[in-house]
Amino acid sequence: MSFLTTLFEKIRSSIWLKSILSFVSSLILFYFVYFLSLANAHNKELETVKHEIVTRIALDLPIIPIEKRWLNEVGDEEQIQAYISLLNKFGETQGWNTKVTSITTTLPSTNYLRPHYSDREKSSAAETAKLEYETLFSVEQNIYVLFDSNKKLPVGWLSVFPLLFSICLFGFILYRDKCKEQLKPMELRRPQTPLLLTIDLRSKLLISDKSGKETPLSNKPLCFYCALVEFCIANPGVNLNLNKDLPEEFLLLSQKYFYRLIELGHTIRKRPNFESNLDKTLSEIRAALEDVFEQDIAAKERLVPPKAIGEGSRSKIHSFSLINVNQEFVNIIGK
Amino acid sequence: MHLFLAKLHSSWYVSFIAIACLLLWLIGQVGPNQHIISLPTLINPSMDCTTKSISNARTFVIYSGGESNSTLLNQIVCRDKVINKQFGTVSSYWGVSDVNTISMLGNGKADLALVKENIMSALKAEETHGYKKVAYYPSYQSFLISLNEKPKLTKEYFFDKKIGLVVYPTSRSGHIVPKQLFTRLGLTLSRMNIEYASTHKELREMLISGEVDIIASFWQEEDAALFSKNYTTSIAESVSGTAWYLRLATENNDLLCSTRQFLLSFAKQQTSSYYKSLKLAHAPQCKINNGGIN
Numbered sequence: 237m238s239f240l241t242t243l244f245e246k247i248r249s250s251i252w253l254k255s256i257l258s259f260v261s262s263l264i265l266f267y268f269v270y271f272l273s274l275a276n277a278h279n280k281e282l283e284t285v286k287h288e289i290v291t292r293i294a295l296d297l298p299i300i301p302i303e304k305r306w307l308n309e310v311g312d313e314e315q316i317q318a319y320i321s322l323l324n325k326f327g328e329t330q331g332w333n334t335k336v337t338s339i340t341t342t343l344p345s346t347n348y349l350r351p352h353y354s355d356r357e358k359s360s361a362a363e364t365a366k367l368e369y370e371t372l373f374s375v376e377q378n379i380y381v382l383f384d385s386n387k388k389l390p391v392g393w394l395s396v397f398p399l400l401f402s403i404c405l406f407g408f409i410l411y412r413d414k415c416k417e418q419l420k421p422m423e424l425r426r427p428q429t430p431l432l433l434t435i436d437l438r439s440k441l442l443i444s445d446k447s448g449k450e451t452p453l454s455n456k457p458l459c460f461y462c463a464l465v466e467f468c469i470a471n472p473g474v475n476l477n478l479n480k481d482l483p484e485e486f487l488l489l490s491q492k493y494f495y496r497l498i499e500l501g502h503t504i505r506k507r508p509n510f511e512s513n514l515d516k517t518l519s520e521i522r523a524a525l526e527d528v529f530e531q532d533i534a535a536k537e538r539l540v541p542p543k544a545i546g547e548g549s550r551s552k553i554h555s556f557s558l559i560n561v562n563q564e565f566v567n568i569i570g571k
Numbered sequence: 572m573h574l575f576l577a578k579l580h581s582s583w584y585v586s587f588i589a590i591a592c593l594l595l596w597l598i599g600q601v602g603p604n605q606h607i608i609s610l611p612t613l614i615n616p617s618m619d620c621t622t623k624s625i626s627n628a629r630t631f632v633i634y635s636g637g638e639s640n641s642t643l644l645n646q647i648v649c650r651d652k653v654i655n656k657q658f659g660t661v662s663s664y665w666g667v668s669d670v671n672t673i674s675m676l677g678n679g680k681a682d683l684a685l686v687k688e689n690i691m692s693a694l695k696a697e698e699t700h701g702y703k704k705v706a707y708y709p710s711y712q713s714f715l716i717s718l719n720e721k722p723k724l725t726k727e728y729f730f731d732k733k734i735g736l737v738v739y740p741t742s743r744s745g746h747i748v749p750k751q752l753f754t755r756l757g758l759t760l761s762r763m764n765i766e767y768a769s770t771h772k773e774l775r776e777m778l779i780s781g782e783v784d785i786i787a788s789f790w791q792e793e794d795a796a797l798f799s800k801n802y803t804t805s806i807a808e809s810v811s812g813t814a815w816y817l818r819l820a821t822e823n824n825d826l827l828c829s830t831r832q833f834l835l836s837f838a839k840q841q842t843s844s845y846y847k848s849l850k851l852a853h854a855p856q857c858k859i860n861n862g863g864i865n
Contacts, residue, residue: 285604296612301668319613332607
């Protein structure tokens with residue numbers, strides 16, 4: 237199922253792939269439906285024609301000199317053939333696909349009725365089985381009308397319709413997706429980047445690059461978070477614990493960002509103590525990121541400082557460092 | 572998966588595909604022949620013509636064989652003065668079969684009919700419906716005809732021969748007379764090698780193509796071009812020909828005389844020498860007597 241989903245996602249992401257795939261699959265479906273309908277109508281036509289012919293023959297039986305064994309009459313093959321050609325000539329003028337080949341009192345082979353038959357008889361039985369015929373149950377004898385039908389489907393100019401429909405579908409999908417693309421906001425239309433979060437120091441905003449949502453963050457957590465990101469990128473796999481002192485390097489980074497904020501004119505206060513109230517700072521950061529990322533779980537995994545789970549928030553082993561962070565994910569503007 | 576289905580369900584292109592499929596089904600139905608009409612009667616062995624007496628509801632029914640001949644006769648009769656006075660319609664019927672012949676004459680439907688004398692006597696239609704012989708074709712001989720030897724009338728001779736006969740059991744030279752001969756010779760008909768043809772003409776074609784060795788038929792002048800008279804054996808001296816019978820319930824002499832008249836002009840227009848040699852029956856009340864053109 238996951239394979240299907242990924243495949244579906246992949247197809248969705250490429251307009252051309254999507255269009256061509258829909259074109260091909262719809263073409264197959266459309267021709268299937270079309271030929272099914274055609275075969276249905278064609279068979280119906282053949283059946284109706286046969287019915288009409290058999291009705292005519294049944295009505296004409298008294299004047300056709302067919303063999304009547306019960307009266308010792310041998311029949312007149314010549315006249316029967318003339319009658320058949322009359323029938324077929326009429327059928328030709330109507331464009332019928334069914335022809336009468338013979339009107340007879342015996343099928344070409346009835347050997348299959350015997351319980352023990354040879355291979356040769358078997359093959360002729362197969363021949364008989366393939367025969368197309370209707371039986372007229374007449375007085376004292378059966379009369380068989382043998383047909384030869386043209387089973388080939390009448391594929392005319394109408395057969396271009398399935399192709400036309402498929403082209404329509406192809407065009408629609410292509411056109412619609414192009415339009416969608418045009419309607420997308422500018423930043424979304426940019427080629428996809430792994431960038432998840434932009435931190436704007438000038439406006440003190442956290443901006444999600446995917447949804448474009450913004451959330452303000454106050455000075456201290458902002459500096460702390462910027463320092464955390466930069467520190468974790470510089471020292472992958474570092475362990476930052478609530479109960480231990482923060483590394484000197486980390487504090488320097490935080491101060492650096494704070495000075496930058498002063499430069500930008502956001503504050504005139506002296507720098508705060510970044511080591512105090514770590515819990516509060518972290519939860520402010522988490523709340524802001526939660527607000528920015530909303531449902532984007534992948535971004536949260538990478539950029540939200542992990543919470544202590546189970547072992548208690550004051551656990552000695554809990555680390556709030558960003559483990560999966562990378563330079564590509566975060567962009568800090570106004571450094 | 573449910574999400575996937577829900578997405579599919581709500582998509583616009585599902586609607587498009589569904590509508591397209593429906594349209595394609597309808598288009599597919601249009602393709603083949605939609606209007607299949609019932610077969611009309613293909614064989615119509617009759618024709619009518621109306622005379623100048625439009626208000627006259629009486630019909631003069633002619634029963635004879637052959638479409639072209641019947642059409643010709645119908646035209647001739649339609650122009651006849653007496654017919655124009657006495658009848659409103661002339662109706663010709665040429666669907667000749669033994670069953671039809673018996674019905675036409677046995678029920679007294681036909682006014683003028685071309686029938687073999689043996690059938691007429693079997694039906695006793697002359698007494699029942701007042702049929703009168705007005706003209707007849709001469710009697711003829713019945714022959715066994717072969718291509719390269721003179722047929723012998725012995726039992727052994729027929730053992731390994733394929734014989735061509737006419738299929739209709741009322742044909743004398745082509746069916747009755749040869750079968751009488753075979754029975755007289757003590758041959759079992761069902762064991763013999765007999766091929767049937769529907770006409771005497773077809774019988775001759777069968778002999779030429781080699782389908783049969785011997786045929787039973789009459790001899791006509793035209794045959795000399797294809798066969799040798801030396802290689803024929805007569806099996807019956809005189810077989811009476813067919814005859815034209817007119818139903819005359821009353822003393823309608825005008826009709827009788829004009830019938831003789833138009834039958835003669837009909838005979839003149841025939842191509843076959845045999846059918847040209849029509850002879851009129853004795854009728855003292857008419858001016859033209861026995862004017863057979865022979």
